[in-house]
Amino acid sequence: MTTSRRQFFGQAAAVSAGVALSAPAVEALAAEPAPAGLVDVVFEVNGERQKLRLDPRVTLLDALREQLGLVGTKKGCDRGQCGACTVHVDDRRVLSCLTLTATLQGKEVTTIEGIADGDDLHPVQRAFIDHDGFQCGFCTSGQIMSAVKVVEEREVRTDDQIREAMSGNICRCGAYPNILEAIKQAKAGDR
């Protein structure tokens, strides 16, 4: 029984799973419901409307990286255990590796590629450079996306509160002390 289900969905998925259809193609398909095993999702990424027809297994992290070409968001564990994949969905910081893209109908996603204002870096990005808040840079997108929200959180004030609020973002290079200083700088500017 299980096998037949898998074959059924599987074959449909084989047609175009994981492939981002170009906008006109989705437009053309929009009238028709997605073939069995695939889902259509319309959502915004960094202010741009995106329409994807995809295998429902595709996480937001994989959709961003593999289908939308936004590879700034990183996969450190794919299990919710490191924070490297942090993005904002409807203005909250979340883990894109545990978010199924199918659930994002009508939502707004912001990634590391979407926070600078053209060539002007976001103050948190600037502060990370000023304080050397990274080494290898692999956790950095996630740290910054988290930090942007922590800077906004008025209740997070002391060094220990910032450390706790940032503890869902692991940095194996150990840039923690500098990230703390960067967040303090950004918070000071934010007030």
Add this chain to the structure above:
Amino acid sequence: MHAFDYAAASTVRGALDLAGPGSAFLAGGTTLVDLMKLDVLTPDRVIDVNALPLKGIRLHDGALRIGALERMSDVAAHPVVRSVHPVISKALLLSASGQVRNMASIGGNLMQRTRCDYFRDVTSACNKRRPGSGCPALTGVNRNHAVLGTSDSCVATHASDVAVAFVALDAQVVLRSKDGDRVAPLEEFYRLPGSTPDRENVLGPGELIAEVVVPVLPWARHSTYLKIRDRQSYEFALTSVAAAVDVKRGVVQDVRLAAGGVAAKPWRLRAVEEALKGGVAIERTFAEAAESAVDGARPLAHNAFKTALLKRTIVRALLDAAGAR
């Protein structure tokens, strides 16, 4: 992750209609998606319940009522929760990370699965995941495992923090199925592993947790949640204690205590509560009362320290809650 059929439900009725054997409700996904990637859970159909109206945090009829789809971070930050039952807020804020708390729902939290590493590794035997296959944790690496409420079939802990606070506060869960609603005390909602560790709770197939109902306890404003772990944050508990104490003129009038990280389910410490009542609120009383917390404990090769640690966690939590310093 095996292929599945995805459906988003907009009404409770719709969700219940879609549900069937082999289906799974999807809330925040922080347990479900994780375990699907590991092939630990392999639902045929995933029903997105996030649009259901199981929301709201309110005081009603002498109880705090929390919708199952409220997010951990929203519950933790809610002014009513913070003033009526601060222990709930504290337990949530010591859980997971800011990002996970923004995603995860209260219902999902209560339904989260154990963090036993053997359970999470499908190449390993595990009675909870594959009934009858054996329990490698009994003789394997078991430092994080339970010492209370375990069986020869399974020694895993229940990993939720907020459930510990709820159990201390006599919370109930409202369960909704096509047959209507039923209410169960959370403590009884969870089952001990016995010989069927795969059956973790009394939820029927296709049944939803709709709401958590926590009776208001005026003195529970003096409450705390203490979580002990190796890492300062972003880790599950080695031991944890939810404590609320009512101290008048230095004497314990009433007390609620439950422990996490040590037992097969959120563990109410009734014997300790009884031993404390009428006692002088000082460390020695707390320490003497805490002795009974580990009655019947079954330590394993690597987690024997949890019995001593639990007792000390209780003492420390009581000192905090009683404001004894």
Add this chain to the structure above:
Amino acid sequence: MIGRPVDRVDGRIKVTGAAPYAADTKIPGVTCGYLVTSTIGRGRLTGMDTAAALASPGVLAVYTPFNPLKLFAYVQEQNDERFPPLQDTEIRFFGQAIGFVVAETWEQARDAAGLVTATYDQQPPVTEFPGRTLQAFEEVEEVVGTQTVGDITFTASYTTPFQHHCAMEPHATVATWNGDHLTVYTVSQGALLVQRRLSETLGVDAAKIHVLSPHVGGGFGGKWGNWAQVPLACAASRALGRPVKAVLTREQVFAMAGHRPRTKQTLAMTCTEDGKLTSIVNDGVTSRGLGGNWSESVANWTLTTYASPNLRVTKTVVPLNLGAATVMRAPGEANGSFALESAMDELAAQLGVDPVELRLRNYATLVPNTGKPWSGKHLDECYRLGAEEFGWSKRPKQVRATADGDWLVGTGMATATYGASRGQASIKVRLHPDGTASVSGTAADLGTGQYTVFAILAADELGIPVTRVRPDLGDSTSPAAANAGGSNSTCTNGPAVQVAAKAVQTELITLATTNPRSPFYGKEVSYRDGSVSSGGLTMSFGTLLTTCDVGGVEAVGTSPRLVDPEHGFRSFGAHFCEVRVHRLTGEPRVTRWLSVCDAGTIVNAKAARSQIQGAVVMGIGQALLEATEVDVSARFTNANLASYLVPVHADIPRIDVRFLDHSDPVISGLGAKGIGELGIVGVAGAIANAVHHATGVRVRDLPITLDKLL
């Protein structure tokens, strides 16, 4: 410019998500490879069923030892796997690669990999340490003197567990062929390490293999070797005629991509009544994973740290059914120093001597095991400055003497030293008509700041702003520079950058004086601050190149390997820390840190400080949190980032770092030694000593978790 704090030149691309890492590579038509791994720890594969996987949607191929991709045997030791994947049926460790599924998408490949089944002829894996072993052999590492007598004796054993690098970037490789030319984007601590490995195993001329590894998401030794995904992605891509991308899951990284071995050291020391060491014997035991050949020199740190007329160090290797043990930040020395630095503290207590004072009494003015002079050593200054800044003199002599509320407070210190060496490196500097200079070499920046080091040194030598230098790293077509390992990148590559930046000035002058279009044609010229001058005329090199209509001038500079049998070379430092332990629940937390380092010339004060801080953070993990557990099945049971605990923000206090300003002129004109690994050496010892000071409990087995302090 050298020694000032400079923002990283790769800062902007890193904070905007634009820095390309291997897995970010976009190639049209790329397919996804996913590894299938063994579910036993020792035995032989007897069969595999791949039918379901092959029938699964999107699957292009399933390779196994029964249907392998041909790979030739590895010839050279690279501290990684002994055997290329899928070439034999022997299972040496749990999680060994036994299959490779290639599909159109990641989701399809992952699902199909789960459908592959295997049957085995199983044998009980060997996992006990030290325990009964397959073959334990003793190597006498070194003996100096033979006396082991003294007035005071001290003996104790110290152990350290398996640990994992846990670089945030999992191992990733993307391979694509154009005819018989291979281009491979991969994680690596040195592009040439990959090129050499692939040339061996694919049987392809190295000249036809182009390796690109411009940004690496942390290495710490774990990306020195090439693990199974590297050859498999390349070979599968060749077989399928499609680009292949293979990324290890975090669990696979734990199982197969190297780990720090387990160790046990038994130290026996004797000294005179006034605390002068008369002998140190350190018997080290270390594990080796049967997936690899490498083992660490666990006890050798004892040979070079304190003065003692008699020294004896041994090494016993215990092979286990595990993936390859490999180099991890300060291999040998991070573990080795934990034992000796703890023992020195214990001996100090036994003698009633202050721990800093005991170290000064046994200060090694010459290299202890060779009697040679040091190229430069100012460790005594590190101790004194550190003690003063930290307030060491206020430290109570008694243990368990200080409490802050319910927290017991203690302080501890330890010595750090790490070997320094200068290898050969070649670097190319090219001046462009747009006024910029590019600097290239096969070196890698794993987060070390090597890009910025290149930019600073070239800018300094050329007399132009750092922002006009474009460093170009991680490309195998560049001149052969030092790989990122052994803390000698800056020490080795730095002088080569200087040589090349000088050489290119000569090229520019030749152009200026010999090119008929040059205004300096036939004149005497000089070069200064990016410009050529003669008489009253000064012209920037950009304008000169433009005027001459020349696309650029370049020069390759080579700095030779330093062969100096006269001296001993090491970096030095001292750590001071404060630890708090809860009196009831026992959890230890580090609350204050100071490291003072003597590492020669510091090129970039900003990134150098970060390097030391980062190493201290990893050392805090080593001391208090990190241990990979192995059970009878030979699996690492906690092979994930929720169960293997690395420090998070909340674990880390403010970390103060001071650098002494002493260039080491013997090692090079630049005078830089290494800092990448120095910072972790001694950290665990300092913390163990502080925990003892706080609680009176001596923990000799890492990590120091609360259960050991209850």
